[in-house]
Amino acid sequence: GAGVSQSPRYKVAKRGQDVALRCDPISGHVSLFWYQQALGQGPEFLTYFQNEAQLDKSGLPSDRFFAERPEGSVSTLKIQRTQQEDSAVYLCASREQGSELFFGEGSRLTVL
Amino acid sequence: GENVEQHPSTLSVQEGDSAVIKCTYSDSASNYFPWYKQELGKGPQLIIDIRSNVGEKKDQRIAVTLNKTAKHFSLHITETQPEDSAVYFCAVGPWDSNYQLIWGAGTKLIIKP
Numbered sequence: 429g430a431g432v433s434q435s436p437r438y439k440v441a442k443r444g445q446d447v448a449l450r451c452d453p454i455s456g457h458v459s460l461f462w463y464q465q466a467l468g469q470g471p472e473f474l475t476y477f478q479n480e481a482q483l484d485k486s487g488l489p490s491d492r493f494f495a496e497r498p499e500g501s502v503s504t505l506k507i508q509r510t511q512q513e514d515s516a517v518y519l520c521a522s523r524e525q526g527s528e529l530f531f532g533e534g535s536r537l538t539v540l
Numbered sequence: 541g542e543n544v545e546q547h548p549s550t551l552s553v554q555e556g557d558s559a560v561i562k563c564t565y566s567d568s569a570s571n572y573f574p575w576y577k578q579e580l581g582k583g584p585q586l587i588i589d590i591r592s593n594v595g596e597k598k599d600q601r602i603a604v605t606l607n608k609t610a611k612h613f614s615l616h617i618t619e620t621q622p623e624d625s626a627v628y629f630c631a632v633g634p635w636d637s638n639y640q641l642i643w644g645a646g647t648k649l650i651i652k653p
Contacts, residue, residue, distance in 0.1 A: 432583070468645070468646070469646070470629045470631070470643025471629075473640070473641075521583070526636075528574075528586045528589070531584050532583050534582075
C-alpha cells in the first residue's frame with residue numbers, strides 16, 4: 429500500500445479483556461517497529477522486527493504484551509488482560525534499510 | 541542512557557513570525573538528530589534530520605542547527621503558516637539504528653492568524 433496501515437483506529441476495552449492491534453507496513457519494508465505513545469508524550473519503543481524475526485523486544489512493558497510478524501509483512505501486537513495503564517496510542521512504523529521511519533496513524537486504545 | 545529534554549512544551553506565534561524549538565541531550569555518542577511533526581490523529585512524520593558531521597541543514601522554511609559541544613540542537617521554522625500548527629518532536633540516537641531513538645516530550649506549536 430501507499431503507507432503504513434493500522435487497525436482498528438480506535439479500540440475501547442474493559443479491564444481484563446484481550447486486544448489485538450494490526451499493522452500493515454509499506455510493501456517491501458523489511459523493518460517494522462511498534463511504539464507506545466502516552467498522551468502528551470513522545471513515542472516509546474516497544475519492539476522491532478526484521479522480516480519475521482523479532483530482534484528486540486526490550487521495550488515491551490510486561491509479559492502481557494506480545495507481538496508477532498509470522499510471514500515478515502503484517503504484524504500484530506497483542507495485549508492480554510488489559511489494564512488502565514495500557515491506555516495509549518500504539519504506533520507502528522516501517523522502513524527500508526537506512527531510510528527514514530514511516531509511521532502509521534496509530535491505534536488508540538482506551539481501557540475502562 | 542540517553543536523556544532528551546525539549547523546550548518549550550507549548551509555543552504560540554503570530555502567522556508569519558519565526559518559531560524556534562530546542563532540545564538538549566546527554567549522550568555525546570549520539571550522532572543522529574531528526575525532527576518529527578505530528579498532526580492531530582496522525583502518526584509522526586519526519587520533516588528534517590541532521591547527522592553529527594554537519595552543523596546546520598536547511599530545507600525551504602525549516603532549518604536545524606546542531607551544537608555538539610553543548611549537546612543541543614534546534615528546529616527553526618520561518619514565515620510560519622497555519623498548516624505549521626502541530627506537535628513537534630525531537631529525537632536522538634545512533635544513525636544506523638532508528639529504533640533506538642530517544643524522543644523528546646514534544647512542543648505544541650500554535651500559529652495565530
